[in-house]
Amino acid sequence: MLDATEGYTTADGRKIGGVVMEMKNITLRFGGVTAIQDISFDIREGEIRAIIGPNGAGKSSMLNVISGFYVPQEGEVWFRGARRPQMRPYQVAQQGIARTFQNIALFEGMSVLDNVMTGRLTEMKASIWTQALWKGPAEREEVANREIAEKVIDFLEIQHIRKTPVSRLPYGLKKRVELARALASEPKLLLLDEPMAGMNVEEKEDMSRFILDVNDEFGTTIALIEHDMGVVMDLSDRVVVMDYGKKIGDGSPDEVRNNQAVIDAYLGVAHD
Amino acid sequence: MIYREAGEFKTSYVDDGQTFPIRFDRLGYYVTLAVAFLVIPFMVNDYWVNAIFLPFLIYAIAAIGLNILVGYCGQVSLGTGGFMAVGAYSVYKLMTAFPDINIFFHVIIAGAITAAVGVLFGLPSLRIKGFYLAVATLAAQFFLVWLFNRVPWFYNYSASGQISAPERTVFGIPVTGAETQPWAVYLFCLVFLVGSALIARNLTRGSTGRRWMAIRDMDIAAEIIGVNPLTAKLTAFAASSFFVGVAGALFFAVYLGAVEVGEAFGISKSFLVLFMIIIGGLGSIFGSFAGAAFLVLLPVALKVVGADMFGWPTDTVAHLQLVIVGALIVTFLVLEPHGLAQLWRVTKEKLRLWPFPH
Numbered sequence: 001m002l003d004a005t006e007g008y009t010t011a012d013g014r015k016i017g018g019v020v021m022e023m024k025n026i027t028l029r030f031g032g033v034t035a036i037q038d039i040s041f042d043i044r045e046g047e048i049r050a051i052i053g054p055n056g057a058g059k060s061s062m063l064n065v066i067s068g069f070y071v072p073q074e075g076e077v078w079f080r081g082a083r084r085p086q087m088r089p090y091q092v093a094q095q096g097i098a099r100t101f102q103n104i105a106l107f108e109g110m111s112v113l114d115n116v117m118t119g120r121l122t123e124m125k126a127s128i129w130t131q132a133l134w135k136g137p138a139e140r141e142e143v144a145n146r147e148i149a150e151k152v153i154d155f156l157e158i159q160h161i162r163k164t165p166v167s168r169l170p171y172g173l174k175k176r177v178e179l180a181r182a183l184a185s186e187p188k189l190l191l192l193d194e195p196m197a198g199m200n201v202e203e204k205e206d207m208s209r210f211i212l213d214v215n216d217e218f219g220t221t222i223a224l225i226e227h228d229m230g231v232v233m234d235l236s237d238r239v240v241v242m243d244y245g246k247k248i249g250d251g252s253p254d255e256v257r258n259n260q261a262v263i264d265a266y267l268g269v270a271h272d
Numbered sequence: 273m274i275y276r277e278a279g280e281f282k283t284s285y286v287d288d289g290q291t292f293p294i295r296f297d298r299l300g301y302y303v304t305l306a307v308a309f310l311v312i313p314f315m316v317n318d319y320w321v322n323a324i325f326l327p328f329l330i331y332a333i334a335a336i337g338l339n340i341l342v343g344y345c346g347q348v349s350l351g352t353g354g355f356m357a358v359g360a361y362s363v364y365k366l367m368t369a370f371p372d373i374n375i376f377f378h379v380i381i382a383g384a385i386t387a388a389v390g391v392l393f394g395l396p397s398l399r400i401k402g403f404y405l406a407v408a409t410l411a412a413q414f415f416l417v418w419l420f421n422r423v424p425w426f427y428n429y430s431a432s433g434q435i436s437a438p439e440r441t442v443f444g445i446p447v448t449g450a451e452t453q454p455w456a457v458y459l460f461c462l463v464f465l466v467g468s469a470l471i472a473r474n475l476t477r478g479s480t481g482r483r484w485m486a487i488r489d490m491d492i493a494a495e496i497i498g499v500n501p502l503t504a505k506l507t508a509f510a511a512s513s514f515f516v517g518v519a520g521a522l523f524f525a526v527y528l529g530a531v532e533v534g535e536a537f538g539i540s541k542s543f544l545v546l547f548m549i550i551i552g553g554l555g556s557i558f559g560s561f562a563g564a565a566f567l568v569l570l571p572v573a574l575k576v577v578g579a580d581m582f583g584w585p586t587d588t589v590a591h592l593q594l595v596i597v598g599a600l601i602v603t604f605l606v607l608e609p610h611g612l613a614q615l616w617r618v619t620k621e622k623l624r625l626w627p628f629p630h
Contacts, residue, residue: 014616047343067496069496088500089495090495090496090498090500090501092498093495093496093497093498094498098497099496101493101496105490105492105496106489106490107485107486107488107489107490107493108489108490109488109489109555110482110485110489112484113608114482114485117479117482118482118483118486118497118499119497120479120495121479121482121483121497121498121499122487122498124478124479125477126478128475128480128507128511130403131474131475131478131479132474132475133474133480134474134477136323137434138474138478138479139286141479142285142289142478143284143285143286144480146285146289147285147481150285161468175468181497182497185497185498218423220549235351
């Protein structure tokens with residue numbers, strides 16, 4: 001096992017740091033259904049961490065626990081060296097955790113630029129009085145945050161649609177705008193819930209490249225859920241495998257691939 | 273050909289973010305302001321001011337207020353009439369209690385009081401939304417009207433139960449009471465409308481506006497990206513009620529002069545302002561103006577056409593107005609949910625290319 005503060009070096013030579021987020025013995029129940037049962041794992045600085053598993057394994061529930069949307073009945077969430085008290089989702093976002101959704105959750109009535117700018121809202125603190133006047137602090141803050149938003153827009157190559165209403169965009173671009181919104185907040189931990197669901201091969205390749213670039217350029221720690229095994233094995237540094245709410249595997253893609261429990265979960269076991 | 277954006281390059285984010293990015297629009301805006309402040313005051317007479325300009329200016333303020341809540345933040349409210357009554361009774365109590373303070377400040381303080389009341393009645397919005405919230409605000413409407421009817425302190429124990437505005441002056445010129453000049457009351461309300469529109473625009477273009485719109489479009493996602501739903505919704509209720517309160521104060525003090533609460537600020541007022549923003553355009557400051565102008569001008573136009581030109585009986589014309597407004601609302605909801613503001617946007621898009629097809 002790895003020590004909490006000491007990192008490791010990946011196969012492609014990237015240095016991975018200490019633990020950013022640690023889930024300790026998380027159990028989540030909905031009435032009589034146990035969605036997550038006693039799961040522990042950690043996410044380290046700068047790594048791409050994948051959570052995989054068959055349908056209904058509890059992956060999205062896990063992401064919802066991390067982003068504060070579900071409160072686990074048991075277990076502790078540790079973020080950046082401190083135990084996280086129970087928080088509302090907006091407080092989790094203010095701590096520096098951003099996410100995208102399995103089903104796109106953009107603000108359809110707003111332009112792409114406004115959507116990306118909503119990612120900066122945690123940093124925009126000008127009071128309502130200065131905003132009513134606009135000239136002065138509010139305008140300065142707007143311009144400063146616009147610059148950061150524009151960097152993300154450039155990075156994800158969506159400059160040409162920045163003034164387009166989101167509702168007019170095709171699916172693949174919406175996914176990219178959602179990533180831009182999450183990135184605009186300059187997150188310390190980025191959660192991606194099936195970033196490639198419903199995409200064709202080219203779009204998947206684009207998205208994979210963006211995810212790798214984000215990790216590479218900004219050093220963003222990323223946790224992602226994905227069903228496409230090829231993508232997961234290529235992108236991620238370490239993989240958590242879940243099945244029926246339990247953790248059945250954890251390790252590098254190669255270790256997970258050769259784990260008998262994982263193979264059984266995906267391919268099924270003969271019952272005699 | 274004249275209306276175009278080709279050749280206009282923005283080199284800073286400040287330029288890019290201005291309210292009227294196209295030079296022609298900007299010009300039109302300045303011309304409109306100049307006409308409103310420098311030309312119309314010299315031309316208006318009593319009839320024009322009382323039949324058209326005052327109702328338009330005051331309803332436009334109320335529509336801006338309601339549009340912030342419904343159009344920008346997505347919280348349906350049917351309590352506009354009640355909140356206007358709060359503005360009216362606040363300004364009445366302030367005018368009679370502190371006669372030495374300028375009426376200008378009374379109106380603003382009345383708006384602030386209404387904002388506080390709005391926040392109070394906005395609290396249920398944290399738990400309920402949509403139709404259920406509409407019903408909760410409807411309760412505010414009935415409760416407030418009942419309150420102002422039943423508690424004599426609010427109407428200073430007057431025998432009739434009405435409130436009537438004493439004479440107050442701005443720079444020595446009366447703006448309330450019996451001795452007012454048309455141009456003076458027009459300018460007084462115009463100042464408030466322009467101020468309200470600028471503030472509303474500034475609030476909606478920045479981070480506050482994005483918080484509101486995020487809540488409107490998808491409240492769960494808004495919370496996940498770091499918007500506190502409590503503050504976002506309550507600031508929307510406060511800002512909205514402030515403008516509605518200012519409108520109510522002006523409606524009573526400057527326009528009507530004397531008010532009986534059930535008549536002036538009943539449920540029909542709530543619906544009238546709601547229709548204005550639906551027809552004008554939800555989520556648009558311009559739409560608030562357009563909707564207010566439309567619903568103020570429609571009865572006047574119908575009266576001119578129906579009663580004066582064709583000689584129809586006036587009650588027929590009045591009924592016809594209800595029919596037309598009802599039909600228009602259905603038409604707008606079906607054909608153009610974004611209202612006159614959207615029609616205006618589409619026209620401008622077309623004008624940019626005109627006379628070329630592409």
